[in-house]
Amino acid sequence: MTNLFSSFDPTSSIFNSQLNWLSSILFIFFIPSLFWISPARPHFLWNSTITILHKEFKNLTKFSKKFESTLIFISIFSFILFNNFLGLFPYIFTSTSHLILTLSVSLPLWLTFMFFGWINNTNHMFTHLVPSGTPPILMPFMVCIETISNIIRPGTLAVRLSANMIAGHLILTLLGNTGSSMSLLLISILILIQLALLILETAVAFIQSYVISILITLYSSEIN
Template sequence: MMANLFSSFDPSTSFFMSLNWISSLIGLFIIPVSFWLIPSRLNMLWIKIIMTLHNEFKTLINNNNIKGSTLIFISLFSFILFNNFLGLFPYIFTSTSHLILSLALALPLWLSFMIYGWINNTTHMLAHLVPQGTPPILMPFMVCIETISNIIRPGTLAVRLSANMIAGHLLMTLLGNTGPSLQLSLISLLIVVQIALLVLESAVSIIQSYVFAVLSTLYSSEVN
């Protein structure tokens, strides 16, 4: 039962070639044509969202010397949000539910931040290993704890995104599989619950993409 349940996340198709990972780009074809017309309402809404994110990320980074630094985090947010929403459609592969994608996003970002910080701001990076006000006797332990917490950051970023995507999809799959065995009077209740879960998963898709981008921004602000 569990093998069949998790098989819904297997990246495999039998139609001509494996099309699962192309789902990360296939959503471009379903964007309304009016989006590309300026100024359309959809375009203006997306620009408003981007500008709001830009102002927030700029405040978090708190370094005006790095121009255009928010662009990478806005692009990261857009890409993850795009794929999270695509995964809610039937028969579309949810690429963000796999660690191979989420870790491929988190690890290069974290590694580049660490390399930049240790090369250009070595003293600042060493100071971060010992929080202010730490008693001298606890300093060696705090250095070990802070080092471990820094090392596991890309893993926690990736696992958080993948686990949240998998959890909701598994619950919807479990409830959907019980449909054929239910009585007719309970099917209407199941549909209502599935719609509520779909709305919840839509909110989770937005929140998780935002959390991923904000945490990446905070990690970058620590090395400046």
């Protein structure tokens, strides 16, 4: 007997180890190789995607305009995108639906930004706590609000990604479990609904990876 959340169980009975987490590195096998004599079409597509992301991220950051300045954000986008996309296939564990992975991505980056900002740009970080045009009587409250909103940033990033991944998978699971008690006509309608939801989940996988990388880029631009 399995429960509704059995598809999100990270444990595995094979060799008494948690081998499901190996799905986090499956994207390495899907990256186009650079050792071909003539690059394939997926290689050109991925290069154009990286170029577009670089142009998007460099406009948000205030660092160097070189490609290396946006490489970490492009890497985060690629890692989350491939894990979200691979989780839509049967029998592949969705690692981005767990807070242990999403927090492992967002929390170290947030701590790095905070340490860098408070050590190198202390005055800027203090002035960022009080937005311009705030009345003097509201300044203590704005400091508390901005501090709390800054502290919960890694948590909101992690929960946003994992909640969106869990919600879509749960809807697909709930609709799929009701197919055994339906007639042939209702099953045909159910299959069409499942296909539409699967297309929606594919779009969510792309959108969520883009949103997370954009938010991390914006957080990094605030410290400089």
